Amino acid sequence: MKIALVLATSTGGVGKHVVSLVEGLTAAGHRVVVFGPRAVGERFGFPLFRPVEISAGPHPKDALAVWNLRAELRAMRPDVVHAHGLRAGLVASLAGARPLVVSWHNQVLDKTGPKAKVLAALERVVARRATLTLGVSDDLVARVLELGGRDVRLAPVGAPPLPVGDGAAIRKEYPEKNLILSVGRLHPQKGYDTLVAAARRWPDTRVLIAGSGPAEAELRAAIDTGATGTRAPVTLLGHRDDVADLLAAADVAVVTSVWEARQLFAQEALRAGVPLVATKVGGLPGLLGDGAALIAPGDVDALDRAVTGLLDDPDAAARLVGRGRARAATWPSEADTVAQAEACYRELTGS
Template sequence: MSSTPPPPYGQSPLRAVQVLGGGSAGSSAHVRSLTAGLVARGVRVTVCAPAELESAYDFADVGADVVTVPRRSDPVSVAALRAACAGADIVHAHGLHAAVRTAFALSGRAAATRRPGPQGPHAGRGGRVPLVVTWHTRAHAEGPRSHVVRLMERSAARAAAVVLGTSSDLVDRARSRGARDARLAPVTVPAPRPSEDFRESKARAELGAVERPLLMAVGSLVPYRGYDVLLDASRAWRDLDPAPLVTIAGEGRERAALQRRIEAEDLPVRLLGRRDDISELLAAADVAVLPSRWEARSVLAQEALRAGVPLVATRVGGIPELVGDAAEFVPYGDPQALARTVLGLLADPDRRAVLAEEGRRQAATWPTEDETVAQVLSVYDELTGQS
């Protein structure tokens, strides 16, 4: 692990603990980027995450101490999380499950006989370790489960000194759940640009779209992503010659049901499973499609705009705020509108070129990684008395 630079504060280094639970691609990539930026500014960072996230994102490589904590709330996992936070100046949980578990660990309720742990030299108000929570997205639940999620959101919002929401509607949601201080904190996820050579040959050949239009969707195969609507829309072009091919990268509990539909209805759709080359595959696409019921700062939308890939998206959640005018919008749950818009774009290269340019221009307005780190560090300084 690389050594940490001297702190810029003229005192002992600030110690920050980052906590991940399940960790979406966006939140995990953000924590890696945030960790690298904090370490570069002299902050000592510990990342608590499940082993599979450390394997995928290698937080140690950017200077973090890593503590493996499974995504569970059993006494052993909570005790491990509490021990990792001992002596911290600030604790930052990412996502709802991580926030609830971290608040529980910091409260000490799970261990009534526990002695008070050591406090860091920059401890917050009242000697308590401040908890910052970032809501990258929101949990999607229906029926009795939705009540449980509301209770979890309320618990996380009220336990946090500051809740950072990645979109304005998440900030509003945190306030409605009782957050004392909720702020907008847009997160920009790094997205490497593949070479044009790869775009025009290897990826399209692998996907079977050398001589046919290619549509790309990315995200877990769960109901709120709207893939059932996308499959409905694909009926409108399955008899064209050549038929546009829809590729969906991601895994989830809906995979079997979607695959059955694809085969039974002979739809021009391929499920790619989990991929680690999303940027390359996306850059090969003619159009990116985001048919979700709700999104915050969609990773797909960010990567599509940066790569100059025209985007068709539902006007939901934080998407309009993120992409501005650099996308074609459709109502959620309307397969006819989705099909009409996709086919219209495929038939209009000039419009695709305009969207590609507007997308790159919109992406240039997003905060940089450095600006994101600076905003988070300013919150840490405020809560630990450094500002």
């Protein structure tokens, strides 16, 4: 088959998922071309890539993106188009892509702001124009059905395996007794303000946050100031390619998001055998089960208790790690995810 994969701006999980699909589908003999922003192509190094500037949010240049994608698809004549995320799904649907598969990886969190009605309308367009919708978590499947989606299916995304890490160099760089790690885009969705507030309570501890994003300036300000006027023991690492080494050095991994589907870092932490504290939101409870300590989002006290409890009780941390490894063994693999996508394409094309 000739398969077109479309994505908008991505720096993490969605881009890595598309890399996995490209590799698996290409190995199966299909021709796969990725369409997306030039920066995304450079970051992930897709073998066959065509630049189409699809931004992370609504933009006046969306009409140009639709026109460019329509022209590219006419030239390629793919058997199926698979868009990843609401923005890519919107541009692909307006470009007339058929048959169109849309994977929903994230939820629109702005339900009350001035853009809420516009975003809800855009969601409805994508839900109703897709030939097939794949939701990576149960709540996303429910949302698309609520919006009028026709054929909507659960499609958990398997995380790519991490190599075995070596944390020695990182431990030498950060000599504090305890090392806490979080990885993700610097965005209000990630709830890092909660982590910064809790970090002020932890003596002889260093919190590392790996990632980049639009909330970096606000986060730096929160780290530099506080009720006590002292700097929080938090270091922003920026984008990192050594997550395996960071996990090998960490005593506890933390996810403080206000919503997630199947967060990549949460999966990496359990597979690496690092005790995880995560918020009880979106698809995380179904993903993690009893393999992580689950807390309410935005609850600084609960985060403090969960992290210090694991640091102070190595036996409890070891038991949590054991449950986490057992939970991770039940997740679909990358090969499973590719096989499900390929089966969907064959169903739609009759091939």
